[in-house]
Amino acid sequence: MPGIDVSVQSDICDAVAAWQEAFLSEASLTRYRRACAFTASEGRQGPRKVAKAACQGATRALDRAFEDPTPWMRRAFSYKRALTKTGDVVEAEVNVLPSQSIVMKYAMGSGPQVRRPGDVGLAKNRILVPNWRNLQLTQGISRNSYGNLPGGVAARLARQVAGRGSKRKFAGRWGVYQGELDIGDSRVMGYIARPPRGEAPLGKGGRMIVVNVGRPRILLAAIHQDTYRPVMQKPYDDAVSAAVARIPAIMEAELQDAIEYRAANGRPRGERRLG
Numbered sequence: 001m002p003g004i005d006v007s008v009q010s011d012i013c014d015a016v017a018a019w020q021e022a023f024l025s026e027a028s029l030t031r032y033r034r035a036c037a038f039t040a041s042e043g044r045q046g047p048r049k050v051a052k053a054a055c056q057g058a059t060r061a062l063d064r065a066f067e068d069p070t071p072w073m074r075r076a077f078s079y080k081r082a083l084t085k086t087g088d089v090v091e092a093e094v095n096v097l098p099s100q101s102i103v104m105k106y107a108m109g110s111g112p113q114v115r116r117p118g119d120v121g122l123a124k125n126r127i128l129v130p131n132w133r134n135l136q137l138t139q140g141i142s143r144n145s146y147g148n149l150p151g152g153v154a155a156r157l158a159r160q161v162a163g164r165g166s167k168r169k170f171a172g173r174w175g176v177y178q179g180e181l182d183i184g185d186s187r188v189m190g191y192i193a194r195p196p197r198g199e200a201p202l203g204k205g206g207r208m209i210v211v212n213v214g215r216p217r218i219l220l221a222a223i224h225q226d227t228y229r230p231v232m233q234k235p236y237d238d239a240v241s242a243a244v245a246r247i248p249a250i251m252e253a254e255l256q257d258a259i260e261y262r263a264a265n266g267r268p269r270g271e272r273r274l275g
Helices: 009-017 020-026 029-042 050-065 098-107 132-139 153-161 233-244 247-265
Strands: 004-007 077-080 093-096 113-115 127-130 175-183 186-194 197-202 207-212 217-223 226-228
Touching (some): 020 029, 050 077, 050 233, 175 217
Antiparallel strands (some): 197 207
């Protein structure tokens, strides 16, 4: 699956184009083109690259959009360098890597994003939503350090349902089956914890019978679709805008460098002697 491409080409072109006349009057067309490429992604003095700055800013913005983003999500953004120092097109791309884009697409866009079964999640043919209270009560499972379901839990529950689970007995852990359960006025399908069995007296005679000790509890509820707000779009846009706002300072520094080089060497940097 291709990544989400986020282009800042037009913004960069508009910003660097404002410096063309100054470069042509003080340096050369070759030096101007090189300054454009350096500004887009190949600046020489520290983290001056606009594409890189946008990528780094978007990564920092994950903390504004998400609660405890995982290291995997922090590796979502990358950028493509503008290495061409010739020609009339200046471009630099920031994109989301293919794996992370499967998740990130629900957090970007102009409006609510709808997730349907098969898109991404705990199962391919449905969306499974954890019930954390019941998972802790019946399975001893809590959120991991990033607030997510620990890896392998859904697969283990599926194996238990299919009868391929571990034969070891874990104290306090309920059995699991797949089915439907009435919750309030709704009938919910998903993975359900089966309460343990125990004995209880029946009537005044004290005869003991085997009963469920507790009631079935939903662990992972299947839903038809879910809707997400594009919480990452504005933080991302802000990061790109901040990166593009660096262009005047970078181009000014490139122009000053060209002027100083010409003064020291008698010709603009980047031009060959004729003859």
